[in-house]
Amino acid sequence: MANGRLSIAAERRRQRLLAALGIPALVLLAMLFAYPVLRLMALSVEGGSLEWYAKALSESLYVEVYWITIRIAIIVTLTALLLSYPIAYLLATTTPLGAALGFALVILPLWTSILVRTYAWMVLLGRNGVINKSLLAFGMIEEPLALLYNELGVIVGMVHVLMPYMVLPIYAAMRRVDPDLIQAAEGLGARGPRIFLRIFLPLSAQGIFAGSILVFVLSLGFFITPALLGGGRVIMIAVLIEQQVRDVLNWSFASALSTVLLIATIAIYGLAQRATAERARVAQ
Amino acid sequence: MLGLVCAPIFLFLMLPLVIVFPLSLSSAPYLQFPPPGFSLRWYENYFGDPVWIDATIRSLMIAATTTLGSLLVGMPLAFSLVRGRYRGRALLDRLAIAPMIVPAIIISVAVYGIFAKLRMIGAWYGIALAHTILALPFVVIVLGAGLRGLDESLEQAALGLGASRWQAVRRVTLPEIRPSIVTAAVLAFITSFDELVVAMFLAGSQMTLPKKMFDNIRMEIDPTIAAVSVLQILVITAGLLIAQRFGRGATALDVD
Numbered sequence: 222m223a224n225g226r227l228s229i230a231a232e233r234r235r236q237r238l239l240a241a242l243g244i245p246a247l248v249l250l251a252m253l254f255a256y257p258v259l260r261l262m263a264l265s266v267e268g269g270s271l272e273w274y275a276k277a278l279s280e281s282l283y284v285e286v287y288w289i290t291i292r293i294a295i296i297v298t299l300t301a302l303l304l305s306y307p308i309a310y311l312l313a314t315t316t317p318l319g320a321a322l323g324f325a326l327v328i329l330p331l332w333t334s335i336l337v338r339t340y341a342w343m344v345l346l347g348r349n350g351v352i353n354k355s356l357l358a359f360g361m362i363e364e365p366l367a368l369l370y371n372e373l374g375v376i377v378g379m380v381h382v383l384m385p386y387m388v389l390p391i392y393a394a395m396r397r398v399d400p401d402l403i404q405a406a407e408g409l410g411a412r413g414p415r416i417f418l419r420i421f422l423p424l425s426a427q428g429i430f431a432g433s434i435l436v437f438v439l440s441l442g443f444f445i446t447p448a449l450l451g452g453g454r455v456i457m458i459a460v461l462i463e464q465q466v467r468d469v470l471n472w473s474f475a476s477a478l479s480t481v482l483l484i485a486t487i488a489i490y491g492l493a494q495r496a497t498a499e500r501a502r503v504a505q
Numbered sequence: 506m507l508g509l510v511c512a513p514i515f516l517f518l519m520l521p522l523v524i525v526f527p528l529s530l531s532s533a534p535y536l537q538f539p540p541p542g543f544s545l546r547w548y549e550n551y552f553g554d555p556v557w558i559d560a561t562i563r564s565l566m567i568a569a570t571t572t573l574g575s576l577l578v579g580m581p582l583a584f585s586l587v588r589g590r591y592r593g594r595a596l597l598d599r600l601a602i603a604p605m606i607v608p609a610i611i612i613s614v615a616v617y618g619i620f621a622k623l624r625m626i627g628a629w630y631g632i633a634l635a636h637t638i639l640a641l642p643f644v645v646i647v648l649g650a651g652l653r654g655l656d657e658s659l660e661q662a663a664l665g666l667g668a669s670r671w672q673a674v675r676r677v678t679l680p681e682i683r684p685s686i687v688t689a690a691v692l693a694f695i696t697s698f699d700e701l702v703v704a705m706f707l708a709g710s711q712m713t714l715p716k717k718m719f720d721n722i723r724m725e726i727d728p729t730i731a732a733v734s735v736l737q738i739l740v741i742t743a744g745l746l747i748a749q750r751f752g753r754g755a756t757a758l759d760v761d
Contacts, residue, residue: 238670242582242589246601257612308514323515330522333522336718444702449722462611486607
């Protein structure tokens with residue numbers, strides 16, 4: 222390190238070594254991820270025609286699928302937000318012990334198999350399920366409610382799966398709120414609701430935004446929950462893609478649908494990232 | 506007031522996890538709640554059925570291979586991404602995280618297309634290869650965070666004292682980031698062990714545990730699936746406790 226020129230040469234060697242360390246992963250990602258996905262997308266324009274996109278984007282049967290997908294994604298996002306915000310607020314403001322306990326309750330479902338949870342919801346929501354049986358027993362309903370194998374069941378299951386992804390970013394944003402700000406507001410005579418509306422809510426907006434984008438995008442590509450809780454009656458785009466590949470064997474069409482889903486996913490993430498960067502710039 | 510609002514939401518979160526316990530111990534041959542009596546028959550069903558056991562062993566094998574593979578590939582990659590300043594580094598970074606963003610159904614169909622050509626459908630190592638791609642983002646994020654939080658001067662000191670670069674990494678850096686390695690391993694394992702969509706396409710007639718569960722839920726719901734669910738919850742909880750005890754940065758996904 223005494224000799225500047227030597228250390229530049231050493232640094233160059235080190236950088237070459239570091240670049241080389243990435244090669245195995247690069248090869249693996251290229252062979253098993255980038256190439257297969259690009260090849261799949263290429264299938265949609267095989268023969269140089271856009272007929273599969275025309276079919277995917279014009280036939281009312283399929284337009285209905287996008288509409289259902291987007292509608293469910295929006296409802297799931299809003300519901301998850303509504304349920305997650307108080308939880309995040311509780312976690313951010315309660316005692317350390319309470320927060321640890323609350324966290325366990327949020328994280329445990331996250332790491333429980335989606336299949337286990339989906340199955341449990343079938344037990345709970347079914348025609349003879351726990352919820353219907355209880356409501357009947359208490360005389361609150363006359364007939365079992367249709368809670369399963371429809372959009373409602375899919376939404377309940379998806380909100381349950383996706384809620385932790387909403388709680389965590391909102392919680393992170395709330396934790397960044399400077400407690401001194403709250404104290405200052407209190408010192409200046411502001412009350413609870415006012416402090417919440419004027420300080421906490423705006424400052425946690427970034428977390429709301431991040432969580433909502435994440436949940437919305439994850440909803441768009443969801444497969445397991447709609448496939449099981451929808452009972453074949455709620456066709457979201459991922460379910461349609463699976464059907465096209467496995468039952469109909471129409472690869473070109475599945476490819477066009479996959480491309481549409483992929484572009485939507487990347488576009489939303491890209492726009493969100495740009496918006497976040499823009500806000501960070503403005504804030505500075 | 507806040508507690509009053511939050512209690513039912515916590516109940517909503519925990520209800521599906523809690524409900525499978527009494528269900529798995531029910532003596533009724535079909536779903537009935539509350540259960541009419543106590544029995545271990547669904548656990549016996551599971552342990553006595555070679556298809557279930559076979560699927561479980563295959564899933565464990567795939568998950569272990571995925572964990573090993575994603576660490577072997579992901580560890581050097583994390584070093585490369587955190588410390589490298591070469592051209593193309595940012596692009597490689599994005600590529601490594603991308604499998605987390607691209608919907609699983611698209612990756613599944615895409616890899617299915619390739620593996621069908623290569624006649625690799627039904628091969629367990631094919632599923633492990635695909636799962637390695639899915640686990641890689643978690644490994645890179647967790648190990649990357651561990652490496653970034655590391656004081657590099659220790660490694661410099663080892664080099665200054667005459668250690669080779671490899672010795673310095675093996676004797677100084679790796680022990681330092683061991684908690685991150687444990688966490689990354691647990692995440693990779695769970696990612697694979699719980700994965701259904703890729704396995705559905707690549708497994709052919711071979712069963713993995715999630716695929717067997719999916720088929721069972723679709724075809725004939727009997728409480729065997731509740732027993733399997735309980736066992737799975739216990740396995741995952743054990744994994745998380747390991748991560749909590751020996752890991753770092755832990756169990757919450759880095760969702761930013």
